[in-house]
Amino acid sequence: MLQKLFASLKSRPREEPTADRLYRLTVAQARKPGFYTAAGVPDRIDARFELYTLHVLILVTRLRDIGEDGIELAQAVFDAYVSSLDNVLRELGEGDVAVSKKMRKLGEAVYGRMSAYETPLRQGDAGALAEAMDRNIHPGVGAVLADYAVAARARLGEQTLAQIIAGPDWPEAPQ
Numbered sequence: 001m002l003q004k005l006f007a008s009l010k011s012r013p014r015e016e017p018t019a020d021r022l023y024r025l026t027v028a029q030a031r032k033p034g035f036y037t038a039a040g041v042p043d044r045i046d047a048r049f050e051l052y053t054l055h056v057l058i059l060v061t062r063l064r065d066i067g068e069d070g071i072e073l074a075q076a077v078f079d080a081y082v083s084s085l086d087n088v089l090r091e092l093g094e095g096d097v098a099v100s101k102k103m104r105k106l107g108e109a110v111y112g113r114m115s116a117y118e119t120p121l122r123q124g125d126a127g128a129l130a131e132a133m134d135r136n137i138h139p140g141v142g143a144v145l146a147d148y149a150v151a152a153r154a155r156l157g158e159q160t161l162a163q164i165i166a167g168p169d170w171p172e173a174p175q
Contacts, residue, residue, distance in 0.1 A: 018165055019076030022059065023084065025167055026077070030055040032173035039144040039174040041137060049085075049106075050137045053113045054149060056081045059168060061118060062156040070161055082107070112136075117149070126150050144174050 016024075030051040036043045041051060056078065063074035085106050089098075113136060120128035129149060130142030137145065151171045159169060 017076075017080075019073060019080045022073070022077050022164070022168070023056070023080035026055045026059050027052055027084075029168075029170045029173070034173035034175050035145075039148070040141045041145070047137060049109075050113065050133075052081070053110055054117065054133075054145070055152075055170075057114050057117055058121065058149060058152050058156060059164075061122065062153070062159075063161075063164065065157070066161050073161075073165075082110075085110075120146075121149055121153050124150050124153070148174055 030048070035041045035051055036047075041047045060074040060078055063070040063077065082103075086103055089102055116132040116136065117129060120126075120132065126143070126146040126149075130146035132142070133145045134140065134142035148171065155171050156164065156168060163169070
């Protein structure tokens with residue numbers, strides 16, 4: 001009897017939670033080669049963190065603009081992002097005390113980036129966004145990334161919650 005129960009549990013396909021799937025799709029967008037080639041973002045872990053944060057911000061702000069259902073999903077996507085950061089640190093062999101300290105620093109960095117980018121992103125102010133990105137990501141990449149971010153914000157702004165849940169339609173990465 002127990003054998004049948006465990007066999008049925010193993011055979012059931014597990015559906016990936018919506019927030020986790022949206023986070024995975026967002027990371028896939030941030031990993032597009034054009035960001036590292038045409039836009040000139042250095043292919044380093046800190047720069048990838050910056051691109052993930054930017055993309056999560058774009059998605060989360062759009063979801064929050066949709067209303068209550070979007071706000072709940074935005075929080076779940078953000079939680080998936082934070083959980084992913086924690087998992088990466090653990091996979092790199094960090095212990096619990098080190099993870100806690102590094103997560104606090106990463107949390108401050110995420111909050112700082114989101115604070116610096118959200119207003120210009122919402123206002124479509126590519127100039128202010130570019131300045132912040134040149135400071136935070138890498139000098140000289142801000143203009144291309146800001147134009148992309150403003151376009152991504154506009155494109156997601158045209159999509160309904162159902163369309164985003166089906167899979168966000170991001171603009172092409174810089175080429």
